[in-house]
Amino acid sequence: MQCLRGAVKHAGSGVERLTSAVRGFGSSSQHFRASPPPWCTDADPPKVLITGGLGQLGVGLAKLLRRRFGKNNVILSDIRKPPSHVDHNGPFIFSDILDYKNLREIVVNNNISWLVHYSAVLSAVGENNVALAREVNITGLHNILDIATEHGLRLFVPSTIGAFGPSSPRDPAPELCVQRPRTIYGVSKVHAELMGEYYHHRYGLDFRCLRYPGIISADSQPGGGTTDYAVQIFHAAVKTGRFECNLRGDTRLPMMYIDDCLRATLEFLEAPAASLLGRTYNINATSFTPRDLVREIQKGLPDLEVTYNVDPIRQAIADGWPMALEDTAARRDWGWKHEYGLSELVRTMLTHIATGNQLAQTY
Numbered sequence: 001m002q003c004l005r006g007a008v009k010h011a012g013s014g015v016e017r018l019t020s021a022v023r024g025f026g027s028s029s030q031h032f033r034a035s036p037p038p039w040c041t042d043a044d045p046p047k048v049l050i051t052g053g054l055g056q057l058g059v060g061l062a063k064l065l066r067r068r069f070g071k072n073n074v075i076l077s078d079i080r081k082p083p084s085h086v087d088h089n090g091p092f093i094f095s096d097i098l099d100y101k102n103l104r105e106i107v108v109n110n111n112i113s114w115l116v117h118y119s120a121v122l123s124a125v126g127e128n129n130v131a132l133a134r135e136v137n138i139t140g141l142h143n144i145l146d147i148a149t150e151h152g153l154r155l156f157v158p159s160t161i162g163a164f165g166p167s168s169p170r171d172p173a174p175e176l177c178v179q180r181p182r183t184i185y186g187v188s189k190v191h192a193e194l195m196g197e198y199y200h201h202r203y204g205l206d207f208r209c210l211r212y213p214g215i216i217s218a219d220s221q222p223g224g225g226t227t228d229y230a231v232q233i234f235h236a237a238v239k240t241g242r243f244e245c246n247l248r249g250d251t252r253l254p255m256m257y258i259d260d261c262l263r264a265t266l267e268f269l270e271a272p273a274a275s276l277l278g279r280t281y282n283i284n285a286t287s288f289t290p291r292d293l294v295r296e297i298q299k300g301l302p303d304l305e306v307t308y309n310v311d312p313i314r315q316a317i318a319d320g321w322p323m324a325l326e327d328t329a330a331r332r333d334w335g336w337k338h339e340y341g342l343s344e345l346v347r348t349m350l351t352h353i354a355t356g357n358q359l360a361q362t363y
């Protein structure tokens, strides 16, 4: 299929306070399926490559997929040096998605069958460096599409709430509607959705795409997006008890706890092709404003103080994004169901961060 390429060329006391506050919250309700679903009949597990794997989502996804498919069947890759804990958990290799030959070599040499394409420049960073975002998010995607098509891979590319814009219906945004985003990030994600679906219809590429909400995680940092405040506030709340929020207090956006996001990704990847009436699906969990989030965190940490210092770039981006996503198609076609609402998300985040801080003090 080489012809295709040619053709389409705080601090201690705070931690104790927090620990006792969250003890009453109970433990995470997360549970991942331990064995393959009955309709998963593949004799061999897939060999999975994750690009951009050292960002907020990749390490967690690798952990989940390795539990399911085996440690050596999931290769994490990025253009940065991995921290030692990542290096010890399974295979990691350098891969620059802009280097087509290197990417092809990795796919061939490792007999890759599934490609999870996480490399991207996110919304806020993208507005500061449009050329870089265009290169990584669009040129890089072209390499990924060609390689996935040439080698018959199952390709997962995440899209985002950022693929909608001010003229899209906002509460909720349906699967199919006007999409005129005003960020290079959003434009590149609409491009990815359309190109992937085109390659599916034209070349039979097994392209799969989920529009993720803003993702909230405790042990990985966000990479420069508009929803980053909703992760940073937890760490600031525990460390200093103070947080300066860069979005207005009434900015409602769709959000999701990372365990729901990663489980959705695995379940969607495993869904039989015949059950997928579409190739790009919205997934939704909860929606909140900074004020809602502060109120919920203050149930565990009543002394948290929040001030607002709005970043006009991020605020303009958020004002053009939906407040919720309509996701009945995902629930109908492949059984999507979220587990974390706002209160579960906040309890789980505070529990994880308190436990992490205690461990850090121990060692």
Ligand SMILES: NC(=O)c1ccc[n+]([C@@H]2O[C@H](COP(=O)([O-])OP(=O)(O)OC[C@H]3O[C@@H](n4cnc5c(N)ncnc54)[C@H](O)[C@@H]3O)[C@@H](O)[C@H]2O)c1
Residues within 6 Å of the ligand: 051, 052, 053, 054, 055, 056, 057, 058, 077, 078, 079, 080, 095, 096, 097, 098, 117, 118, 119, 120, 121, 122, 136, 140, 158, 159, 160, 161, 211, 212, 213, 214, 215, 216, 221, 222, 223, 224, 225, 227
């Ligand atoms: N985190 C979220 O809230 C969220 C929400 C919606 C969609 N998504 C999508 O999910 C995916 C993963 O998001 P994330 O939050 O982990 O992103 P992130 O910004 O934290 O990580 C992206 C990774 O891509 C890598 N990268 C950049 N240029 C590269 C290149 N040339 N070659 C290879 N890797 C390169 C970076 O080193 C980084 O580790 C992205 O596609 C993002 O658009 C994320």
Ligand SMILES: C[C@@H](O)[C@H](N)C(=O)O
Residues within 6 Å of the ligand: 122, 123, 124, 160, 161, 162, 185, 212, 213, 214, 215, 224, 225, 226, 227, 228
């Ligand atoms: C929403 C998502 O795509 C990312 N967290 C961003 O804000 O850019």
